[in-house]
Amino acid sequence: MAQAISPMKGGDDTYSYVKNSSLQRDGLNAAKDMMKEALIQNLDIKKLLSGSTTFTIVFFNDLTANDFNTLFASLPDERKKYFAAGVPGSFFTRLFPCSSIHIAYSSSSLHWLSKLPVELQDKNSPAWNPGRIHYTGAPEAVVRAYANQFEEDMVMFLNARSQEIVGGGMIVILMPGVPDGVLTHDVGIALTFLGSILMDMVQEGLLKQDQVDLFNFPHVYPSVKQMTRLVEKNGCFEIIKMEQRNARTNTEAPIDIESAIMHLRAFTQESVANHMGTQIVDQLFTKALQQKSRFSYMLYSSGIEIGVQLFSLLKRK
Template sequence: MEAKENCKSSAAYPMNSGDGPYSYAKTSTFQKTVIHFTKELVQKEVVEKLDIGFSSTASPPTIFSIADLGCSVGPNTFSAVESIIEAVELKLQSQGLTSKIPEFQVLFNDHASNDFNMLFKSLPSNRRYYAAGVPGSFYGRLFPEASLHFIHSSFALHWLSRVPKAVTDKSSPAWNKGRVYYSNSRDEVIEAYKAQYQKDMEDFLQARAKEVVCGGFMVFIIMGIANGIHPSEAGGIVSEETVDSFNIPIYMTTPHEFETAVKRNGCFSVERMEVLPHEKVNGVANNDHQIITYPMRSALTGLIKQEIGEEIVDELFDLYLKKVEEVYLSSILDSGKSLSFLVVLKRKASH
């Protein structure tokens, strides 16, 4: 049965919950700014191209289902969802179908270890949708066939389903000795990460192709690197040479690599792919080093606690802050080598 695919094994490292200084809710300012910046771009695509019964000769669905994949604990997921609902309403209004605005159902997805209690406690009181949580890895099936009209995911697809096995195998040429990430590593390590990313994206797109209705949309905001940039040029995340067994399951794709994965899958058309300009989406001072290090701590603390231990966290990120102050990471952003990009996909007719 298809439901068995929901049991797909995947590593889970949730973002920091709560409302402390290192929580995702307090450190995701950059993500919030990008989501806000892309609002008009996404609405334009929806109004012009979303066509699942949105015409004077067809009836729109009475229930419009939206899924946010990798929702974390808020509040950014709520902003994204509200923007999508506004876009759908604008689409209907543009077609003279205001009386046919559907009820909205929003399905918040993340790993089972995500703090769904905090997520639902902070749901907007004035929300215009019915909310439900769907735990599980988005690299497998999560929803019934042809049940979703819109999928959103921001700053989640750089997480791999697992650390590539070869980089932790001492007998493998891809063993990532002395490093925790693939940037500045040997080509064998980089290729192992790339192969894991390709496999994960194949699984992701196959699952979504079954879940999204024909004509439905998927919108992603993806952290990546520019086309033609070697991973060693884009900077690393953490450096701890004494921890040979620790590797970060993150892969920074290029727009070209992502588009190649979509074309290989064949079930979606690329309606829009646009690199987002740093100067318009940062919204924060690049030279504020805590704005760089706090989000990293929010994202990686769970992974570090699980793989190394809680006692190293404070010392590690104190050292990381000092390193950031030396390197001045905004120079990497300003170089145009690292980037965020928006992707809008549309489900093709059954295929």
């Protein structure tokens, strides 16, 4: 049984993704100038726009259950230079007509798997992952199962985009990433922390062990080497830039642990609720805030750089 991929917390209340996505905003801001410069240098604007209409259409894509209302409510009232449209569906499949997209942009999304590896649901599999909800700190078989699923997903993603993007068009990808040879990312540590709170709740009799054992979070954080290999395997894109960056505006500033837990809640609570019931969500994150010193220790004792993202700029051949 594969776990459904759940949307972010919608709306604009205290726990919504909109109110708790400053990390994603910082990641975009950190890469904005580099992105602009690279697009100007590598796009043949005259060629791309030859024969096209004089207006621009901006397509927004997300899963069908995600919150398009908040997105469109945030757009400017007057949009004279472009038209906006929402295209619901998984980006692991085709979304647009052939050769219809000049610039594609994927932000803080591609690290989500299309589904969980089936091995994680089999108690007799080497990739059975009891007491954990992610591959961070897990045995090699679990790590490999996640990596294999990510590779399958990247094959689908790049194949779909290769059909949609015009020759000479570009795709920009921002996502959490790790240095070559490293597995641990701070988001993975956050998920490990959340798993430890869930196990506390098992010990207290508030959850059953199987509820945690069967719950794994569908995130993978690739390295430059891993992404490069997958893009080259696809063969349809030239790598213009592929590098590791830091999304934080001030890497020396201490992490606001309470804000980090709020961010963790925004992108996990729908998955938790779907798997374990809505009744445990408030209790889970109340306990997480009470144990924020544990999260802080886990982050700072890991020895990793916090806030690392992978920046990829690919050009359709």
